[in-house]
Amino acid sequence: MNITIVAGARPNFMKIAPIIEAIQNKKKDGVNINYRLVHTGQHYDKNLSDTFFDELNIPFPDNNLEVKSGTQAEQTAAIMIGFEKELEQNPCDLVMVVGDVTSTMACTIVAKKAHIKVAHVEAGIRSGDMKMPEEINRIVTDSLTDYFFTTSMYANENLTSLGIPKSNIFFVGNVMIDTLRRNETxxxxxxxxxxxxxxxxxxxxxxxxxxxxxxxxxxxxxxxxxxxxxxxxxxxxxxxxxxxxxxxxxxxxxxxxxxxxxxxxxxxxxxxxxxxxxxxxxxxxxxxxxxxxxxxxxxxxxxxxxxxxxxxxxxxxxxxxxxxxxxxxxxxxSSSWKQGSIPELWDGHAAKRIINHLTAIYKL
Incomplete structure (x- = not known):
């Protein structure tokens, strides 16, 4: 199984790090699973991109589309053009997108038009604020996604209310917290x-x-x-x-x-x-x-x-x-702030659950 993983902006890098680690661990166990990492270049400031690959021990991307700045439409178009060429030259079984940035939406559209399955990590979250570009990205991405990996039961409910089959929704926890747990020390x-x-x-x-x-x-x-x-x-x-x-x-x-x-x-x-x-x-x-x-x-x-x-x-x-x-x-x-607790499954093992689900789906 060949997975193309897309990263485009700062939060994406934190989310893909544990996923890549989980894939590498499966591969060590003899599972036929490979990945290719594509960086769209949506965030191109060194402190917002390259630094995270260094710090989080993420292998350098196999391809950087280098789209850089522009309007929403300009960035989306540049990402789609670059990613279409990427998929033509490097076919895969699954495209994995994370979060809700422009790259997430743009690469999902390209993958689906190329008849490639899409997995969305952090699917189903909604703010209800259509003035946020991210909200539009979420809605478009989830309207096309095949496998939905969620961070909370709120997200599950949002997806089921849209008529998405429960069999395609997987409550796995939060990969951002996987990265935090791995790097606390x-x-x-x-x-x-x-x-x-x-x-x-x-x-x-x-x-x-x-x-x-x-x-x-x-x-x-x-x-x-x-x-x-x-x-x-x-x-x-x-x-x-x-x-x-x-x-x-x-x-x-x-x-x-x-x-x-x-x-x-x-x-x-x-x-x-x-x-x-x-x-x-x-x-x-x-x-x-x-x-x-x-x-x-x-x-x-x-x-x-x-x-x-x-x-x-x-x-x-x-x-x-x-x-x-x-x-x-x-x-x-006044030190009167409310006492919080940690949401369910935000335990540092979300990425492992994601890859376990995918290996089961593809019978690896």
Whole structure:
């Protein structure tokens, strides 16, 4: 069996690492299973791509489509053209896509038009917000997928409500957490820890990149200014996404306790998260990691495709509502944050379950 695995953006790399390891282990056991890794190049900043291959011991991609930046349509088109050529030159039995980025959707469409089966890892999650490009990617991908590997029963319910046969849905857990579990002892203190004189639970981590937060200059300035004020004297470490960096220049958001830093590698970033007082983010994946590490998480979004991080984990949705943000900070700074727990099957073995299911499906 030959599987083509697609990676296109930072979160994808964390999800494919344990899957590749599980395939390699099966192969060592004599199972006829092989993979080819295709990097679309959707994220091309070294700190957002190459670093993760190095840190997570992922073999270098067999092919990099090098699509780089552009509009949603330009990226989608470039990925589809490049991936079509890839599949023509390197036929496979199954294309595996992960997450909900543009590469996920584009490569799914190409695979299905080439009459190749598709497996979607992290299938079935929904935010209900059609203004998010990722939501459209999820819907399109899941409308074409053959095998659905899910992170929660919420996702299962979303899929069955669409009429997808239960026999094609596999609740396996969360491969992001597989990677976190494998690397917990390898997390490393970044150089900025000493430079900024940080100490455990005496600082905050913030990430922002979604259009709803960063596209309007007035709203971005208001949001960041409020967060800085509410944080009192706690340092805020803000690894700046390349897209956000462009938008921030010229806004004069210069505060003593706000520290802009370059994007960090996986091991350094998660060290910061693990030891922070709390995290402010509009990322979905980070809310999963904070829940497992039991770190308070304030999510600057009105909706989430990962409701388990709110119902079970440490996450609270506040959007950009000033009152909700203020209330969340009061709980955080008074040590009154809710006690979270770890969602079902987020135990570090999701990738093994995925490959076990595939070997059973293909009778390997």
């Amino acid at each position: 390898r997390l490393k203190k970044p150089a900025l820890w000493k430079d900024l004189n940080l100490s455990n639970e005496k600082y905050l981590v913030m990430t922002l990149h979604r259009p709803s937060n960063v596209d309007e200059e007035y709203l971005l300035k208001k949001l960041v200014s409020q967060i800085v004020a509410l944080a009192e004297n706690y340092p805020i470490i803000f690894p700046v996404h390349p897209r956000t960096k462009k938008l921030l220049s010229g806004l004069s958001l210069n505060f003593k306790n706000l520290h802009y830093v370059n994007p960090l590698g996986y091991l350094e970033f998660n060290y910061l998260v693990k030891h922070a007082l709390g995290v402010l983010t509009d990322s979905g994946g980070i809310t999963e990691e904070t829940s497992v590490m039991n770190v308070p998480c304030i999510t600057l979004r009105d909706s989430t495709e990962r409701p388990e991080t709110c119902d079970i984990g440490t996450n609270v949705l506040v959007g950009n509502d000033s009152k909700k943000i203020e209330d969340a900070f009061k709980l955080l700074l």
